[in-house]
Amino acid sequence: MLDKIGIAKRIAQEVKNGMYINLGIGIPTLVANYIPKNINVVLQSENGLLGIGPFPKENEVDADLINAGKQTVTMMPGSALFSSADSFGMIRSGKVDLTILGAMEVSENGDIANWKVPGKMVKGMGGAMDLVASAKNIIVAMQHCSKDGASKLLTKCTLPITGLKCVKKIVSDMAVLDILPQGGFKLLERAPGVSVEQIKNATQGKLIIEGEISEMNI
Amino acid sequence: MLDKIGIAKRIAQEVKNGMYINLGIGIPTLVANYIPKNINVVLQSENGLLGIGPFPKENEVDADLINAGKQTVTMMPGSALFSSADSFGMIRSGKVDLTILGAMEVSENGDIANWKVPGKMVKGMGGAMDLVASAKNIIVAMQHCSKDGASKLLTKCTLPITGLKCVKKIVSDMAVLDILPQGGFKLLERAPGVSVEQIKNATQGKLIIEGEISEMNI
């Protein structure tokens, strides 16, 4: 089983040179730490920054410079600043190559639920609905099962939907899976120490297994 | 009868302190020369400038600084530059207080035709349709009659329309007229040496004359 850092490290392997990437709050934010130095990417923050740098040193902290998680950040050489309207303009027009975000549930046809739990205080969808509606490529970082063992990879989402047919790949604590265009979770890799059988038991939606499933290399 | 400069001078009297104004090509551009020095206004150019200054001196000419008529201009202190999308955004949202433009025909309900003459090469509407569709207050500078004596203030426009029910006031070579909300050209002032009778004869649309019509003071 992978911990959060393991999931982030595995997702970092999906990052290709020259990509513009939007990282959601939580595990996705951690991905930035594991992108190899020889790969040039630009991180987009939907509150109006292209070229997010590392978190600041004490003397670099600037209240006017935060990411979408409201954390203080720095800028990289070549950064650009813009308004929220321009930011979502570039998101909607497909200029962001890769979007990485968390999910509470994903369905076998790529629907995602990650903003609302009935009965709990609803904090809002923030930019998630805009991102999932427009992203060219979405990778979801998530736990395969809830704390009580229920699968979060489902035939159909039970929670209110954030977006339809948008997730392309899932990296969970147990596996890497593609979501096929015709529907279904195609198992690609197992987490270290996790068996195909365990993944089968943990996946409620349609799981597709073809040939030998190798263990992740992280 | 007023010449072009006379029309421009009379329109300049309509300009109030604090106005943002868009001046069309031709006579409207001349209006800027006759705005009293004690009146502060800002001139908008739809190609992306607020705060048009005088035409440049020889050594000030800058190819990157033109007005919507493609003439070289200068900027005033406090000028701002912006894109064409932002420019028409401020026009459509009614931030421009006064729009002054030319017309080939105006109808008694405020329709304007100023972009196309059937049978002649059509050069395009430029920004005229956007301006007339959104302006809060439109004053038209025009000749009362065509060269062959036909009235251009009509019951209904004969030329292709630029916009509907938008003109509020006309300053022609013969008269100043308001267009009433319920329709009709209300005569306000005569040009020097022009009689009410002459204006009647030159106005094909519904002309409303109430009381004494004084001569313009320019």
Add this chain to the structure above:
Amino acid sequence: MIDKRVKDADEAVRDIADNSTLMIGGFGLCGIPENTISALLKKGVKGLTCISNNAGVDDFGIGLLLKTRQVKKMISSYVGENEEFERQLLHGELEVELIPQGTLAERCRAGGAGIPAFFTPAGVGTEVAEGKETRVFNGKTYLMEQWLRADFSIVKAWKGDHSGNLMYRGTARNFNPMMATAGSITIAEVEELVPVGELNPNEIHTPGIFVHRIFQGKNYEKRIEQRTLTKI
């Protein structure tokens, strides 16, 4: 040059009446109009509808106006980080309308650009789409969303000049430029107010035509929500 200066925040909010609709700039606590929020608190105006991406925290930003019950309704994309907000919402004392962040930004932009409605893919198939018209363009489904406008837009900029031209700094820009365009009256507070001619016209983010009142704010706290440092 048209002089838009007012003396201070109190003068800027003088005619904001009960039950007004306000747009308030900022993302989290970044780029919020601190001085004008304080003036609204002092004035005690009530029944406000606030269009703002977030609702501040318990003791700062719009959170201050929530505590004094001056806000009737919030129109936002995300309203976490605020316990008083949660309490009022659960007790039915506060209305909330949640809008996807990009749609919120675009609706404000549309309000200031004279575009009464537009189509966006955000929210298709979700509860956001309920009751809204959908339409397919190029094989993809979109929702029709309408413009947002406000009686007063309240924005915070870095520098401004006497005629209302504004420049923002860093990610404190966020919603401020669009909101500045969408108010019947737009109030701008700035960290540095300069005479006309001192800002480079090429570098102005909000042209003064959109701004009706401007003043230099004071005692900016610029509170940081998540002070996150690099681990070296």
Add this chain to the structure above:
Amino acid sequence: MIDKRVKDADEAVRDIADNSTLMIGGFGLCGIPENTISALLKKGVKGLTCISNNAGVDDFGIGLLLKTRQVKKMISSYVGENEEFERQLLHGELEVELIPQGTLAERCRAGGAGIPAFFTPAGVGTEVAEGKETRVFNGKTYLMEQWLRADFSIVKAWKGDHSGNLMYRGTARNFNPMMATAGSITIAEVEELVPVGELNPNEIHTPGIFVHRIFQGKNYEKRIEQRTLTKI
């Protein structure tokens, strides 16, 4: 940092094929991509659909491409000042679609902002409205207009950096920023190309994410259409 530099205009236009749709920035002759237009002329690519506010003059700007019959269709708001254009149009050798200037600007902006359609009042009741859907909002009638996008957008900026960030100067900005966002491939030529880090991030007009190829142009003529001097 992602390096977007190409050697020159010839390399930038290498894969522009016959019958492509191009957006070309500029207003009149102000802010037009002179180098890239020359490269298109040299390349001899034909059947082009050009979306550009104007069509240049007989011997400069897009007028050069008209003379060589490389343009099949112009989509513009105003096409005066060009005799060859007039001749081709009258002889049915050229298609022209005229669009109100603000609608043209907004359609390009919509293309780059992922908004497939929007409503504008411009053109209601005119021949521009023929065949278009109208709708009333708040008692006023609006037309539905759709986005414009291009195979290639070609823009001219003042300064740019290696990662494609752009700054414009004066009214040479005009249509360039929106067009830069609406191309599948966006080519930017700049008067001054600088390494990343040299432009102030607050002052960038077009973020580099929109630009795929950038090069430093040379021998700019920057011709003036109406050289108008003050009379003193």
